[in-house]
Amino acid sequence: MTHNEGSDFVSDKSYIYACSSSELEEGDLIECETNTKTIVVGRGEGTVYAFDGICTHEHSELVDGELDGTCLTCPLHFACFDVGDGSVLEGPAEDPLQVYQTLEVDGSVWINYEGGE
Numbered sequence: 360m361t362h363n364e365g366s367d368f369v370s371d372k373s374y375i376y377a378c379s380s381s382e383l384e385e386g387d388l389i390e391c392e393t394n395t396k397t398i399v400v401g402r403g404e405g406t407v408y409a410f411d412g413i414c415t416h417e418h419s420e421l422v423d424g425e426l427d428g429t430c431l432t433c434p435l436h437f438a439c440f441d442v443g444d445g446s447v448l449e450g451p452a453e454d455p456l457q458v459y460q461t462l463e464v465d466g467s468v469w470i471n472y473e474g475g476e
């Protein structure tokens with residue numbers, strides 16, 4: 360991505376700043392507060408993913424889970440989600456996880472979150 364393209368998307372209000380790229384190493388999970396919810400960003404196999412911070416099974420904070428590649432394991436009952444599309448890979452969760460597009464530009468990680476700020 361060129362610098363100009365980065366400037367274009369940063370002016371798009373649907374993107375919120377999450378963290379600097381250097382803060383998010385392989386397997387790391389970081390919480391980002393919006394005005395309405397908590398979103399977690401994580402890096403798996405070099406790619407940055409973003410998803411809701413609360414498990415769809417019960418009230419568990421997914422920032423305390425474990426990310427291995429695209430597989431996120433919930434810390435409470437160990438459901439596994441694919442953070443690429445939010446699908447459930449393994450129960451007990453049945454409902455998919457809400458995921459968000461991310462961009463990594465000029466050393467910053469951004470989440471495409473409509474209505475956030």
Ligand code: FES
Pocket residue numbers: 414415416417418419433434435436437438450451452
């Ligand atoms: S709360 Fe996540 S699997 Fe039960």
